[in-house]
Amino acid sequence: MQKRADTAGHGLAEELASEIATIPCINSHSHICPEAERLANPLDALLFFQHAYPRADLASAGMSPTDMELAFDPEQPLHERWAVFEPYWRWTRTTGYSQCILTGFRDLLGFDELTADTVGPLSQAAREFIAPGFYRQVLRHRAGIEVSVVNMEDLVEVDRELFLPLPRLNRFSMLKSVDQINAIERDYGVAIAELGQLVELIGKVCRDWKHTGVAGVKMSQSYHRRMDFEQRQQEDAAAVFSRLMMGHYPGLNSEEGRVLEDYLVFECCRAASATDLTVQFHQGIRAGNSASMEGCSPVPLAPLMRTFPQVRFDLSHAGFPYLREGAVLAKTFPNVYLNMSWIHIISPFGSRLDLREWLEMVPYNKIIAFGDDLQHVEAVYGHLQMARRNFAEVLAEMIAENRVSESVALDMARAAFHDNPARIYGVEG
Structure with a gap:
């Protein structure tokens, strides 16, 4: 009986996966x-495994920097590179980071495995695969991605048929020294002598970006601190800024730096509110190895969310591994959204578990299904297949348990993969 039920559930998941694949995807977080x-x-x-994510898995498995240097040196013989790569590939080939690359290899290049026998032919196929226009072929036609929201340090032009910019406000809110102000003055053609002028510039930048049609703005404070921003008095922040301008500033991670950063984060959110820009916060696990978990939990963001009820807060990576805390924020705050970017490959199984809970806990107009958080379109393609499969398996479970009908399940998928991010990022069409 159990085997028959499992087989039926697998068949339903396959059917749902096929249906979900027809839904145009808004890719909510990319570094293509x-x-x-x-x-x-x-x-x-x-x-492909030199990318920060699979590289971190290799390092976690024990691969030394020296071996990585050889493995990722295209000037060295491929068989020598494979010899140092293969022992660690054995241990990392099942992780989500590796699986998204393997899925791309399989579907786009025609190779099921990466082995000593296939590494050469696969490399040749990868080189032959790229040609002018291959991004459109992979992203639009093979993956079914309508548009990808691309993170960038400052606004740069992209192919608007495939991409939508999401520039960062980090340089305006995470001040390390007066050199940073000098660079802002140079890049924006302004003079900044006092804090109020920087705040005015933040407002102008947000207005200009809004006019050009950006998806929103991004901030990444959680890479260096907890997200417990406090409302600071303007005069206190201005005094710190004056010391920064005179070269008497102890740095971003000092107590004075915290005062200034807190104030500027609030001002960035104020500018986003005034211009109706979504604010995407990096939230959760940090990339790399041996990273602190200090900034992972999204819970300390609650006062900021409460202060700016008109701002749409996109919790990028949903606060992984604190996904339940993120879900509580999305359940209780009308302006908070759960973004599953990256997490389908951080933990495919964990993503399914949490998605199942979210779909019975959080209004499903608050869930964004996919953001690749990758650089290479072959891996982006593979990541999206994994995300669709995760949704299909979770929704098949819910249908089998009579929690939802098939039509409601597909409505959930359409909302998460397309309608929700389209609304949140202002995607027309």
Whole structure:
């Protein structure tokens, strides 16, 4: 009986996955590099694993920096590179980071496995695969992605048929020294002598970005601190800013730096509110190895969310591994959204568990299904297949348990993959 039920559930999941694949996807969080960069720098099979995420898994498995340097040096013989890569590949090939690359290899390049026998032919196929226009072919036609929201340090132009910019406000809110102010003055053609002028510039930048049609703005404070921003008095922050301008500033991570950063984060959110820009916060696990968990929990953001009820707060990565805390915020705050970017490959199984809870806990107009958080379109494609499969398996479970009908399940998927991010980021069409 159990085997028959499992088989039936698998069949339903396959049917749902096929239906979900027809839903145009809004890719909510990407770092896809420009196509011209890929064309100028073809990748062999091993260089896909030089990306920060699979590289971190290899390091976690014990691969040394010296071995990585050899493995990822395209000038060295491929068989020598494979010899140092393979022992650690054995331990990391099942992680989500590796699986999204393997899925791309399988579906786009025609190779089911990465082995000593396939690494050479696969590398050749990867080089032959790229040609002018291959981004459109992979993203639009093979993956079914309508548009990808691309994170960037400052606003740069992108192909608006495939991408939507999401610039960061980090340089305005995470001040390390007066050199940073000098760079802002140079890049924006302004003079900044006091804090009020910087705040005015933040407002102008947000207005200008809104006019050009950005998806929102991004802040990444959780890479260096807890997200417990306090409302600070303007005069206290101005005094710190004056010391920064005179070169008497102890730095971003000092108590004075915290006062100034707190004030500027509130001002960035105020500017976003005035211009109706979504605010995306990096929230949760930090990239790399041996990273602190200090800024992972989204709970300390609650006062900021309460202060700016008109701002749409996008919890990028949903606060992983504090996904339940993020869900409580999304359940109780009308302006908070759960963004599943990255997490389908951090923990495919964990993502399914939490998605199941969210769909019975949080209004499903608050869930954003997918954001690749990657650079290479082959891996982006693979990541999206994993995300669709996760949704299909969770929704099949809910249908089998008579929690939802198939039509409601597909409405959930359409909302999460397309309608919710389209609304939150202002995607037309």
